[in-house]
Amino acid sequence: AQNLVVNTYGGRWEKFWRSDLMPTFMKAAGVETTLDVGLGKNFVANLRAAGVAKPPYSILMVNENIASLVRAEGYFEPIPAAKVPNLASVYPILRNAEDNGVRGIVSTIGIGYRKDLVKTPPKSWSDLWSNPEFKGKIGLYQIGNTAAMLFLLMTAKLYGGSQDAIDRAFTEIKKLLPFTQADWSGTLSTMLTRGDVTVAVIDFPEIVALQKKGVPVEMVVPTEGVLAFEQSFNVLKNAPAKEEAYKYLDFILRPDVQEMMAKEFFTSPTNTRSKLPSDLAKDVPVSGDRMKSIFQFDWAKVNPQVAAITDRWNREMK
Amino acid sequence: MRTKRKPLATRVADAVGLAYVGAVYVFLLLPIAVIVLMSLNAGEFLTFPPQGISLRWFGALFANEAFMRAIGTSLQVAAIATVCSTVIGVAGALYVVRHATRLREGLRMLLMLPLMLPEILTAIALLFFLYASGVGTRTMFGLLVGHVLVTLPYVFTNVASSLYNQDGSLEQAARSLGASPWRAFVRVTLPLIKPGIITGALFAFVISFDLFNMSLLLKGIGMTTLPLQLFDYLRWDFDPTAAAVSTVSIVVTLVAVVWVDRTVGLRSLRFG
Amino acid sequence: MSEATHARAATGRRTTRVSLDGLRKHFDNAPAPAIAHLDLQTEEGEFISLLGPSGCGKTTTLRCVAGFEFPDEGRVRLNDEDITDLPPEKRDIGMVFQNYALFPHLTVWRNLAFGLEMRGIGKAECRRRIDDVLAMVQLTALAERYPRQLSGGQQQRVALARALVIEPRLLLLDEPLANLDAVLREDMRVFIRELQKRVGITTLYVTHDQSEAMVMSDRVAVMLGGKLLQFDVPEAIYMRPRSVEVARFIGRSNLIEGSVEGLTDEPGPYPTYRVSTALGSVPASHDQPLATGQPVHVTIRPEAIRFRNDGPYAGRVQSAYFLGSTVEHTVQCAGGQGLLVQTSPGRRLDAGAQAAFAFDPGHAWIISAAP
Amino acid sequence: MSEATHARAATGRRTTRVSLDGLRKHFDNAPAPAIAHLDLQTEEGEFISLLGPSGCGKTTTLRCVAGFEFPDEGRVRLNDEDITDLPPEKRDIGMVFQNYALFPHLTVWRNLAFGLEMRGIGKAECRRRIDDVLAMVQLTALAERYPRQLSGGQQQRVALARALVIEPRLLLLDEPLANLDAVLREDMRVFIRELQKRVGITTLYVTHDQSEAMVMSDRVAVMLGGKLLQFDVPEAIYMRPRSVEVARFIGRSNLIEGSVEGLTDEPGPYPTYRVSTALGSVPASHDQPLATGQPVHVTIRPEAIRFRNDGPYAGRVQSAYFLGSTVEHTVQCAGGQGLLVQTSPGRRLDAGAQAAFAFDPGHAWIISAAP
Amino acid sequence: MSAVMTAEAPPRSSARRKARPGRGAFWLIAPALVLIGVFLVLPYLNIIAMSLRPTAAGAPYGAGFTLANYAHALGDGYILGVLADTLVLGATTVPICLLLGYPVAYHLARSRSRWGSLLYVLVLSPLLVGVVVRSFGWLILLSGNGVINRVLIDLGLVETGLQLMNNRLGVTIALVHVFLPFMILPLVGVIQSIDPTLEQAARSLGASRLKVFWRLVLPMSWPGIQAGTVLVFVLTLSAYVTPVMLGGAQVKTMSVLVVQNLIDNFQWPAGAAQALVLSACGMVAVWVYARLTGRFMKGLQ
Numbered sequence A: 001a002q003n004l005v006v007n008t009y010g011g012r013w014e015k016f017w018r019s020d021l022m023p024t025f026m027k028a029a030g031v032e033t034t035l036d037v038g039l040g041k042n043f044v045a046n047l048r049a050a051g052v053a054k055p056p057y058s059i060l061m062v063n064e065n066i067a068s069l070v071r072a073e074g075y076f077e078p079i080p081a082a083k084v085p086n087l088a089s090v091y092p093i094l095r096n097a098e099d100n101g102v103r104g105i106v107s108t109i110g111i112g113y114r115k116d117l118v119k120t121p122p123k124s125w126s127d128l129w130s131n132p133e134f135k136g137k138i139g140l141y142q143i144g145n146t147a148a149m150l151f152l153l154m155t156a157k158l159y160g161g162s163q164d165a166i167d168r169a170f171t172e173i174k175k176l177l178p179f180t181q182a183d184w185s186g187t188l189s190t191m192l193t194r195g196d197v198t199v200a201v202i203d204f205p206e207i208v209a210l211q212k213k214g215v216p217v218e219m220v221v222p223t224e225g226v227l228a229f230e231q232s233f234n235v236l237k238n239a240p241a242k243e244e245a246y247k248y249l250d251f252i253l254r255p256d257v258q259e260m261m262a263k264e265f266f267t268s269p270t271n272t273r274s275k276l277p278s279d280l281a282k283d284v285p286v287s288g289d290r291m292k293s294i295f296q297f298d299w300a301k302v303n304p305q306v307a308a309i310t311d312r313w314n315r316e317m318k
Numbered sequence B: 001m002r003t004k005r006k007p008l009a010t011r012v013a014d015a016v017g018l019a020y021v022g023a024v025y026v027f028l029l030l031p032i033a034v035i036v037l038m039s040l041n042a043g044e045f046l047t048f049p050p051q052g053i054s055l056r057w058f059g060a061l062f063a064n065e066a067f068m069r070a071i072g073t074s075l076q077v078a079a080i081a082t083v084c085s086t087v088i089g090v091a092g093a094l095y096v097v098r099h100a101t102r103l104r105e106g107l108r109m110l111l112m113l114p115l116m117l118p119e120i121l122t123a124i125a126l127l128f129f130l131y132a133s134g135v136g137t138r139t140m141f142g143l144l145v146g147h148v149l150v151t152l153p154y155v156f157t158n159v160a161s162s163l164y165n166q167d168g169s170l171e172q173a174a175r176s177l178g179a180s181p182w183r184a185f186v187r188v189t190l191p192l193i194k195p196g197i198i199t200g201a202l203f204a205f206v207i208s209f210d211l212f213n214m215s216l217l218l219k220g221i222g223m224t225t226l227p228l229q230l231f232d233y234l235r236w237d238f239d240p241t242a243a244a245v246s247t248v249s250i251v252v253t254l255v256a257v258v259w260v261d262r263t264v265g266l267r268s269l270r271f272g
Numbered sequence C, D: 001m002s003e004a005t006h007a008r009a010a011t012g013r014r015t016t017r018v019s020l021d022g023l024r025k026h027f028d029n030a031p032a033p034a035i036a037h038l039d040l041q042t043e044e045g046e047f048i049s050l051l052g053p054s055g056c057g058k059t060t061t062l063r064c065v066a067g068f069e070f071p072d073e074g075r076v077r078l079n080d081e082d083i084t085d086l087p088p089e090k091r092d093i094g095m096v097f098q099n100y101a102l103f104p105h106l107t108v109w110r111n112l113a114f115g116l117e118m119r120g121i122g123k124a125e126c127r128r129r130i131d132d133v134l135a136m137v138q139l140t141a142l143a144e145r146y147p148r149q150l151s152g153g154q155q156q157r158v159a160l161a162r163a164l165v166i167e168p169r170l171l172l173l174d175e176p177l178a179n180l181d182a183v184l185r186e187d188m189r190v191f192i193r194e195l196q197k198r199v200g201i202t203t204l205y206v207t208h209d210q211s212e213a214m215v216m217s218d219r220v221a222v223m224l225g226g227k228l229l230q231f232d233v234p235e236a237i238y239m240r241p242r243s244v245e246v247a248r249f250i251g252r253s254n255l256i257e258g259s260v261e262g263l264t265d266e267p268g269p270y271p272t273y274r275v276s277t278a279l280g281s282v283p284a285s286h287d288q289p290l291a292t293g294q295p296v297h298v299t300i301r302p303e304a305i306r307f308r309n310d311g312p313y314a315g316r317v318q319s320a321y322f323l324g325s326t327v328e329h330t331v332q333c334a335g336g337q338g339l340l341v342q343t344s345p346g347r348r349l350d351a352g353a354q355a356a357f358a359f360d361p362g363h364a365w366i367i368s369a370a371p
Numbered sequence E: 001m002s003a004v005m006t007a008e009a010p011p012r013s014s015a016r017r018k019a020r021p022g023r024g025a026f027w028l029i030a031p032a033l034v035l036i037g038v039f040l041v042l043p044y045l046n047i048i049a050m051s052l053r054p055t056a057a058g059a060p061y062g063a064g065f066t067l068a069n070y071a072h073a074l075g076d077g078y079i080l081g082v083l084a085d086t087l088v089l090g091a092t093t094v095p096i097c098l099l100l101g102y103p104v105a106y107h108l109a110r111s112r113s114r115w116g117s118l119l120y121v122l123v124l125s126p127l128l129v130g131v132v133v134r135s136f137g138w139l140i141l142l143s144g145n146g147v148i149n150r151v152l153i154d155l156g157l158v159e160t161g162l163q164l165m166n167n168r169l170g171v172t173i174a175l176v177h178v179f180l181p182f183m184i185l186p187l188v189g190v191i192q193s194i195d196p197t198l199e200q201a202a203r204s205l206g207a208s209r210l211k212v213f214w215r216l217v218l219p220m221s222w223p224g225i226q227a228g229t230v231l232v233f234v235l236t237l238s239a240y241v242t243p244v245m246l247g248g249a250q251v252k253t254m255s256v257l258v259v260q261n262l263i264d265n266f267q268w269p270a271g272a273a274q275a276l277v278l279s280a281c282g283m284v285a286v287w288v289y290a291r292l293t294g295r296f297m298k299g300l301q
């Protein structure tokens, strides 16, 4: 079999891929892999510089919002159900039209806060606006990070009724100012740890990791629903190792592999057939039926506006 | 003017000056001291002051395959890039100083150009160019080219200035003693401009070892350099391993710098 | 090459005739040629000084011989071998630079070994030759020093030794003493000259110091503006200059304008003429026939004039400087002519004194306007 | 300050006595003191040369006077004002450095203006003074040039002008001619000396070139190893050295060992003794009483010896060098004594010739072993 | 690498012959020319072309050419503001580096201390730590609950923590830190080459130590000041990691904006145009500066 280039992020992601995922996949499928570590946007920059005809990857894992953009440019193709049997048991909300890409890993995003520094813990997203305790102590992401875009679109939905109510969302988020903007999860974690912020929009796996290190933080699944970093897996139209890519995707979607990720990595299993042990329920608060509570957005509508939104965020949120 | 009889006003002025200079040195050292102390932290977090002293994070580092690989890659890239930019830069400086006539200033500007252009834009330009020409980023080639481009001006200025300072009649003396042009270069010019070359190479190495934007875009698929690895690592994990890596790389570079000091003396460091 | 070298080593000396034929060199961007036209032939083993004011083309001439500059016209020959187009390293010429150009990264010993190594000469032979030369320049004890650890005079001797150890066919020296102080310079002059005599190597020596050229040379070539003005033994250059420029440049001299009155029959190695000048009618020698009425200059060296109470000429001493071994007077004569007179301290006159003086016709030399 | 300046400007000259009293300076880490003990008093307007071999403490002395070095002991006084502890900028002393130390970023004009501006002197006065000084050093045309656009001699004159334009109380020159070539050096000597005479400023001049010191100075201070050996007018230093070291250092001299035989009654400005030497019994002068049998040296200058067929002493000419205006002979005498003899070219003897010679007792000077 | 210096002897013609060392040595510069020509100039031509393309959805760029990207980059108040901020950042970092660096350079150049080498290591130290970790060190020092604020609070100098980062101040501090070596090293070289007798000459002409510095040493340091300031300015303009890590969302520099456009938002044509505008401004600034300061260096070769 051909060597398959597999991409992932750094830090704990890379560690998990190297020590667990890749050896297991090798054992299961007999495919040699090369791990490419980076950021979603660098992968895409590479892809676009290379062009549709000669992609450097066969399969690409990126956040769904980014994937949808590249998909529109014709880089990906639908995944044949026959080649990837596990596709069928993925939660329907995580599957795309024509199975052009599938969201295989989900890290849900809610609210995290410092138990010791917050008197009234938040229960819902709206508490961010209403609890005066939080004024100036809120941590959000910079607009370059997917989470910030998710938060914006959700605000539009909550306050304006639909994801299209971007203006309203801006108006509302500006009411949260001043808030601290982190460029990535690690920074936000540090700020929480150090008490520079006491409450943050942050993904749960990050909070769990902090708890394991003994930081007094707690997570809240907001009543309105949760956001999520959805890792979208896409097979390239002109993939140099297409068969191996299918095998890899099928492996990722396997119920047991999803359980393994949840255990080591605190992501929410995306396969309906996965069973989460009860002792994990506290660390992975959103799974099974609650997967429905993940906000979903139409990225095709957002993508053309990304530049304008970024621009506006740059100007207004400071 | 340095004796027993220095007037009081002079001594006071000297003391004030010395205090100012000392403060700048403290400023230079501050973040580095913080990082070294953090790497010795016994606790779980990258915090300051450290919660006890231990070497556990160095253990974690040496056990971390990804970091060790990244360090290896960075050393390899920096070494190759340094060799390339040194060879190209020395030859270029020789031409510009000793042979160029009318084009001298133009050529000098050209060789300094990579320093004048924003690194990130150069990186993107190169990325497109590499794919357009079919080279791509499957290999280290593009990354190396980028590093050589960025480090070339550092070698060039250092070597050029030591060539300017070197007396041209030495080469002629060698010729009149029967040395061919090549042997005159190897036996006389080269040893004499060695400090310039080593200084330039030192800069090239240190700069390449820490190059971020260029590496971010041009790194070969499946590889990573230390600054990238650190950046990616800190994105997700904020434990003192990152500080430990930095401490190790400070120590490694320090050894290199001390070696340079022993061979050519840091006092020969010049720039521009 | 190594065979030839051995032959040379055996004899220990190599004498060569240098011949510059119609040399011309005009640098780009230069208003005038650095060498306008130069013909110069030496004998074997001669010590020749190129003497002239700054910018007259001395260095350029030497560099053409060494091969660092290629003449526009003309040929450079060593013993009839045309070397004009050879690169410097094939010419087998030893050169001593004004700033010595010692290799600062090599010890004295390795500086000397450099040229021998370039010739592929074996270890033992190298050692022997370097030992010899070091002894010759009295630097044996300093072989392991680096150039910067040597005094100016010592560096100078290393530079000389380095040029000599390759036993070159010809030795070129470009103002090798210009960087030394007066005391050291005097010592080195004697040293170089005696060494050259002992080794017997043909030498071209560039200087703009006339006394240096006088003391050291078998013959002196006086240059001006890229041309050769006079090429002769030092005494002839000093006593019998062919042109006003040479007289002015070589030593202090009194130049008196005048016109030829006629030949006399005074005895002497050269015919004596009478010349009508501001001082009156003056006897002076010349070796060429001169026409009556021809405008000429008479040159008289300051030390050739003697104060004598019965002297035929008179003037007033304006100043007298004590120079150690001599006293130098300026004398204002009748007719407005100023004269320089040098005497021993015992015969000095003080400023303000009236002076009568005389000189031998043999010490007054005529320079004819059209040479 | 500005009032004083005007007073000065009016007179145009400021003369000063310098007095160094018991100066001592020992650098840290130096094995011996740079100045061991120095007493030296000048008259107003005198031109004094400090003469001595390298390392004898000349520069250190000057730097103590200028205020760049503070002496360990002793005082520096100008006209009885003790300036030992003043910083250099308050001393009002003009200094000319060996390498000129012209400010490369300023034009000639602004180099000269520097010291005046430091004194807060007004524009018009500045202009007047600079114009004057520029005319004096003949550089008016070059006022807008930068130092690097000037020749060595021109730079030298700018340095001089810059020191003079502030109308200092004292002028210090530290080997200001050492970087010039021989021809230019001679010109500059005369130039400096005449300028100094015209301005009348007291001057300390450092050199290690004895002929320079001789030509230029009113008095010469000969130093060795941080001590003053002799301080006198040039002629006395030359003709009547007080020690063997002075005789050796000043000019070429013949030093003959001997012992006093007794006083003669020959006439002359100084008593004449007979001294028993390798040449035989020799008449020589001295100004102090000497005991019979006392070991002494006799010094005779080469130019004081004359070849004369009836001369009382004999030897063999070993070499004869033509030096232009003179010829220098080495003569080997009976008893193994070697002598240097300098004659005019007309009286030369060739190498190998037998020579008889003589000298005046007035030109042979006795140096007593214990001074 | 053979036959480095000069070519062979010139032809044996008796016409005007010249030594032409330049020709044979041309290949010495060839590798550098190839490297820069092929891997810098050509790619930039491509970028320039790209900056003239229209933006398009569903493709990297649209067909045809337009000046719209430049019109936007140069016409939009916000972008111009960021550009101005960036230039101002350069223009503040440079003098601070100079102010901090000059005394250190002077001390280093004039000290004959045995610790000289150690001091050089100290000066170089910011370069020995990677940019990411170095910035992180500053983060630890400057953040709201950072070391500096805690010390200040413990000493009772302030009540609540000062805002030392996520603003221009933090970015400037970190940039000054890392670029100081680039200011100090050229200065050391120049100051070392100032002849100490010049200072003595000035003093003997009546200048106090302060005046000597002001009228002599400083003007003569201009070549070093120029080299250092240009270097620091140019490096500041293209700094990326430091503004991102210490500026938070509050400090946007052109580099950050360009990366956002080119990398995050895939707005290649617009990003390229902005980047080129930045480069052009930088180069023009350097050129004007070199022109202006050139006057101060007239006498200094």
Ligand SMILES: Nc1ncnc2c1ncn2[C@@H]1O[C@H](COP(=O)(O)OP(=O)(O)OP(=O)(O)O)[C@@H](O)[C@H]1O
Pocket (backbone or CB within 6 Å): C027, C028, C029, C030, C033, C034, C052, C053, C054, C055, C056, C057, C058, C059, C060, C061, C208
């Ligand atoms: N490379 C060159 N390019 C142009 N002109 C030159 C070059 N080298 C020398 N010249 C000019 O040629 C003339 C002769 O120069 P050369 O160096 O031979 O003089 P020189 O007699 O050695 O003088 P000096 O005593 O000052 O050393 C001078 O006018 C000089 O300016």
Ligand SMILES: Nc1ncnc2c1ncn2[C@@H]1O[C@H](COP(=O)(O)OP(=O)(O)OP(=O)(O)O)[C@@H](O)[C@H]1O
Pocket (backbone or CB within 6 Å): D027, D028, D029, D030, D033, D034, D052, D053, D054, D055, D056, D057, D058, D059, D060, D061, D208
């Ligand atoms: N800064 C110093 N530290 C230690 N020793 C010094 C220093 N300056 C001078 N000396 C020593 O003091 C002695 C006198 O030095 P000085 O410079 O006065 O000599 P000089 O007569 O001017 O010699 P030269 O003719 O070589 O210039 C020398 O032995 C010198 O080595």
Ligand SMILES: NCCCCNCCCN
Pocket (backbone or CB within 6 Å): A009, A039, A040, A041, A063, A107, A144, A145, A146, A185, A203, A205, A206, A229
């Ligand atoms: N811990 C959650 C990781 C989600 C990955 N998102 C990457 C976004 C990069 N911009």
Ligand SMILES: [Mg+2]
Pocket (backbone or CB within 6 Å): C058, C059, C060
């Ligand atoms: Mg010359």
Ligand SMILES: [Mg+2]
Pocket (backbone or CB within 6 Å): D058, D059, D060
């Ligand atoms: Mg001295």
